[in-house]
Amino acid sequence: MTELEREMLKSRIDAVRAQVEQAAVKAGRNPAEITLVAATKMNDAERVRFAIECGIRVCGENRVQELQEKYEQNAYRDTDLHFIGTLQTNKVKFLIGKVSLIQSVSSIRLGQAIAKEAAKQGIRQDILLEVNIGREAAKSGILLEDLPDTLEILAQNPALHIRGLMAIPPIADQTTKNLRYFDEMHQVFVDILTKKYDNVNMDYLSMGMTNDFEAAIACGSNMVRIGTAIFGARHYPAV
Ligand SMILES: *Cc1c(COP(=O)(O)O)cnc(C)c1O
Numbered sequence: 001m002t003e004l005e006r007e008m009l010k011s012r013i014d015a016v017r018a019q020v021e022q023a024a025v026k027a028g029r030n031p032a033e034i035t036l037v038a039a040t041k042m043n044d045a046e047r048v049r050f051a052i053e054c055g056i057r058v059c060g061e062n063r064v065q066e067l068q069e070k071y072e073q074n075a076y077r078d079t080d081l082h083f084i085g086t087l088q089t090n091k092v093k094f095l096i097g098k099v100s101l102i103q104s105v106s107s108i109r110l111g112q113a114i115a116k117e118a119a120k121q122g123i124r125q126d127i128l129l130e131v132n133i134g135r136e137a138a139k140s141g142i143l144l145e146d147l148p149d150t151l152e153i154l155a156q157n158p159a160l161h162i163r164g165l166m167a168i169p170p171i172a173d174q175t176t177k178n179l180r181y182f183d184e185m186h187q188v189f190v191d192i193l194t195k196k197y198d199n200v201n202m203d204y205l206s207m208g209m210t211n212d213f214e215a216a217i218a219c220g221s222n223m224v225r226i227g228t229a230i231f232g233a234r235h236y237p238a239v
Pocket residue numbers: 039041062084085168209210211225226227228229
């Protein structure tokens with residue numbers, strides 16, 4: 001990284017942390033209760049390490065192979081590492097023991113695959129259940145009507161600890177359009193919290209990304225996953 005790149009990354013991190021704090025205060029909440037997850041995809045180990053030097057405490061990766069590569073390069077030392085992307089059951093074994101939280105558990109089958117691997121390693125894996133709040137065919141995630149059964153079944157598994165919910169609402173041209181999805185998610189979150197399922201702790205409601213994290217916080221999110229606002233625009237290679 002050039003000196004200029006380092007300066008820019010540092011100032012973006014400072015700015016995002018300030019914005020998250022302001023959004024919390026504006027919503028009448030304690031900024032300390034909001035977890036900022038830096039979505040580190042497509043940023044190499046050097047950039048990730050520098051982001052951590054600048055105060056990032058949680059990294060989120062969304063591809064298993066990329067996570068493994070950067071993990072081997074010691075990119076995430078001194079941070080919590082979360083998995084936030086689509087996960088195939090056959091890749092689960094590469095994550096267990098490396099990540100503190102799997103945010104994107106989108107089916108009973110995936111939850112059980114995680115439990116099986118965690119049990120093998122003598123670990124109780126923290127997970128979030130991903131809800132397909134916009135009912136989008138192209139997106140993974142549990143439909144609201146399937147959430148109670150999924151909770152009941154996965155909560156019984158001693159190798160899993162359900163810590164909350166995650167959602168990625170449909171891409172909206174205006175942030176206001178996602179308010180109803182964020183509101184709906186918060187309501188579901190509070191419902192589950194109130195029902196007090198055994199072995200379930202509704203600690204985290206993970207929603208909000210670069211374009212909508214302030215709105216998400218206003219609606220009750222306490223975990224935001226931010227990539228672009230921290231690292232700049234991602235340049236996907238042409239295929
Ligand atoms: C990339 C990614 C983010 C961050 O997206 P930005 O819009 O760049 O902030 C959040 N969540 C998931 C699951 C992601 O893959």
